[in-house]
Amino acid sequence: MSAGDRRSVAAGHTRPAAQIAAAVRAGELSASTVIEDHLERIAQHEADVHAFNLVMADAARARAGQIDRLVANGTDPGPLAGVPVALKDLLCTRGVPTTCSSRILAGWLPPYDATVVRRLHDAGAVFVGKTNMDEFAMGSSTEHSAFGPTHNPHDLSRVPGGSSGGSAAAVAAGFSTVALGTDTGGSIRQPASLCGVVGAKPTYGLVSRYGLVAFASSLDQVGPFAANVADAALVLDVISGYDEFDSTSLPGAHPSAASLVGREPDGLRVGVIAELAGAEGIAPDVAARLREAADALSASGARVAEISVPSVRYGLSAYYLVAPAEASSNLARYDGVRYGLRVPGDDITEMYMATRAAGFGAEVKRRIMLGTYALSAGYYDAYYGKAQKVRTLIIRDFEEAYRSCDVLLSPTSPTTAFELGSKTSDPITMYLSDVCTISSNLAGHPAISVPFGTGDDGLPVGIQVLAPALGEPVMFQVAAALEAAAPQSAPGGAR
């Protein structure tokens, strides 16, 4: 494929996960047929998109056959019966390579499944493959992968966003019905926006992180990608819930994310975040879609007003101290001793240094350096300590906003999908892609990106709905209302 290839290979209307599962459970559709359709699309377009680090064709066929036998024997496989799911390649899958798109984990076979993987399996899902990502989830374009970039299915010359770009692209291209990603600063929502699909970051602690390879432990959450809001809620309801293997898992019951989907947003109070509505760097076409989204909610009976959340303007700076600091600590485990790559050295320090130099890519090294610096003696208070205090300010400002609002609204990404290679040389420019999404992670709150029309370039625009902690029901309700009101684009995108 040439670099200037602007073709779209996006899937048109695809069968929703809920319909697939219902038909498979009823014995009206075989899981084997469903998986063959998806493997066929992969055979046609994966060479152009590169959504996957690994396509699990044989395992997927075997699993689909198993689902069909269960149904034939009168056993219900579960709420995701026969639904093809793609997994971001930092979710542990027992005996199946899990690379985090890093050379340092090439060849590693996890000895256990992540809790989310087990829950999907137990719900009848069929795993299609492991998706490409920015190395260790550090990036906003999936170009920082040791195995080469993923291409945006709507325009192969553009990035899919990141870090979960492979998962977003897999859903957009029809390679899988739904997918899992992880979101530390926007890594589900931003690629969902750029690829024209739905992507949700749940409340921190709602979904187990057991078996998720850690980047920034106080920010990381697993969440769903889907072609529609109801499917995203369905997947979230399967993967969420307390897990004793994750000490940050929220105990107790929580309401279903799908519980209010389909109900009109009548009377709900929606606040458009002033600082992100027309901020510097927000493209005019994206700002215009945001206004239209606000108007659409207003027309459905919501009370929409602009609201100030002043400290979100410090979110980016705080994030790029907190996340690298946690990453520098988490990634200390890649030392060539217990698993993964080892480059020999005369003594153990040489071995450490050579292994890490050869195993990590440029962006990962940059973040480790930044985090180590921010945590080092003499700078801790000025950088990491300050960033933690800013986190408190952001939480307080959100709490204040949620006194007068049920949900908040902003763009997901400042722009539509950008050209491959256009931001890789300047880290700050790349980091600015996350300006609208980062504050939700710092606060631990949920947020979702919903496709809403296209930009001047014909590429998808996403609108972000933010909610307070455990506000998933109202968040998905408003997201579904936006989806229903969104301008219809031609099948396969507007291009």
Added chain:
Amino acid sequence: MAQRISKNEVAHVARLARLALSEEELERYTTQLATVLEHAADIASLDIEGVPPTAHPFPLVNVLREDVPRPCLGRDEVLSQAPEVEADRFRIPRILGEAP
């Protein structure tokens, strides 16, 4: 507060992080870290003395379970992923006489 970072400091940080960097990488990271830290100057200069820090979104503390033995991963399975193994243990290069 936000001060320029020197190449020597970057080399020191690289040693702390156990990263062997080439001369070219040292130069590049010196420039790039300075740029990112310059961007962070907006919060480094904030006067937020009395604000408590947030390390974590929710105040879950001391999450404990009953101290009862339960099955864990098998030794062979774990060691099967190690770069080098000897006598059921991880084998590593010598640790004495190491560089600072």
